[in-house]
Amino acid sequence: MPAKLLDGQSLANEMKVKAREKVELLKGRGIPVGLGTILVGDDGPSANYVAMKHKDCSEVGVTSFHRHLSKGASLSEILEAVEEFNDSPDVSAFIVQLPLPDPDIEEEVLDKVLPAKDADGLHPVNLGKLVMSKPGILPCTPAGILKLLQRYDIAVEGRRVVIVGRGLTVGRPLALLLSSSLPGCNAAVTVVHSRVKDIGEILCEADVIVSAAGVPGIIRSEFVKIGAVVVGAGTSFDGRRLLSDLEDGVAEVASFVTPRIGGVGPMTRAMLVENTVLAAERKAV
Structure with missing residues (x-):
């Protein structure tokens, strides 16, 4: 049975409706x-x-x-x-x-x-809070991925999560977030990258795979165990065409998968808006 789609666009739209209500209250x-x-x-x-x-x-x-x-x-x-x-x-x-x-x-x-104005959640102070599992401004893409998984009742607590890529904006902070003791996290996280051999063997053990490599088709169907959840957070371009890290065949093996367009991207932008509104609310206190 083909995988169900993790529809980030619909969730992002709902988040923007709530953000608009908060903005109107603040401006009032x-x-x-x-x-x-x-x-x-x-x-x-x-x-x-x-x-x-x-x-x-x-x-x-x-x-x-x-x-x-x-x-x-x-x-x-x-x-x-x-x-x-x-x-x-x-x-x-x-x-x-x-x-x-x-x-x-x-x-x-x-x-x-300024850490208080860090909409991306990438300032050392905000990343430090994440390391210590303290509430703070979260990096947009990792926070968006977690919200998307939660929307579809996909728990990561105690489960094996493999992240492909260790970049500053996705891989590293996502590993910190999902392995933290913050609510909805507590996963067993493994990070793999270009220096790791036998990536396919490691991926085959994952309950949840998040690819942030930016390498088209790096996640092949034979690397995905039946029923795993697969999130494509890495993108690249062939001319103007947006390419996914996920091979098309992954959708025939996984239980849930992000679409090529309308998955993680809208969630990242929705989290940026949410972080901006939160910054305004904190300043108003």
């Missing part, structure tokens, strides 16, 4: 709710992603602020944009769109974002 109290984005360079997928984030904001009444810097922008120019958003009372939270043209400066740039 005279509290601004704004999301800032900083884009460095002209990477097509990054620019498109930022545009989609601002579209989401407009749908829920969140004010958008954007700074677009050239690919050759210096570190000081990027940090100047970060400080502008840090200081702005109208910007509740903001992101620096990753990857930057120079990945070597990403850590320094993220470190300058």
Whole structure:
């Protein structure tokens, strides 16, 4: 029997309705709710992603602020944009769109974002809270994946979860989240990556697989045990066509699977809106 789809788009739409209600209440109290984005360079997928984030904001009444810097922008120019958003009372939270043209400066740039305005949940302070299983701002994609699994009553507690990829935005924080003692987590998590041999043998033992590799078709049907849950969180492009980490045949073996479009992506953006609204609420207390 073909796998059931983990419909992230429908859940994201519901989350945006609730976010709009909260935004209206905040604005009624005279509290601004704004999301800032900083884009460095002209990477097509990054620019498109930022545009989609601002579209989401407009749908829920969140004010958008954007700074677009050239690919050759210096570190000081990027940090100047970060400080502008840090200081702005109208910007509740903001992101620096990753990857930057120079990945070597990403850590320094993220470190300058005020933790309370860190919409992506990637500041060392917020990641540190996650390490300690303390409540805080959660990274958008990992939090979105957890919400999506919970929506379909897929428990991870005590189950074997294998994550493919150890990147800063998905793999590493997702491993921290799912293995934490926070509600709905407590999973047995294994992280595999390009330096790990026999990845297929490890995947075959998983109850839940999350691929964040960005390698088309890296998750093959023979790597998935019957009835496992498979989440494709990694993407790549063939021209303008969005490609999934999941081979098409995975849907014939898994019990639940994310669609190529409308799975994790909408959940990531919905979590960004939610984090922005939460930042505004915390400031209003």
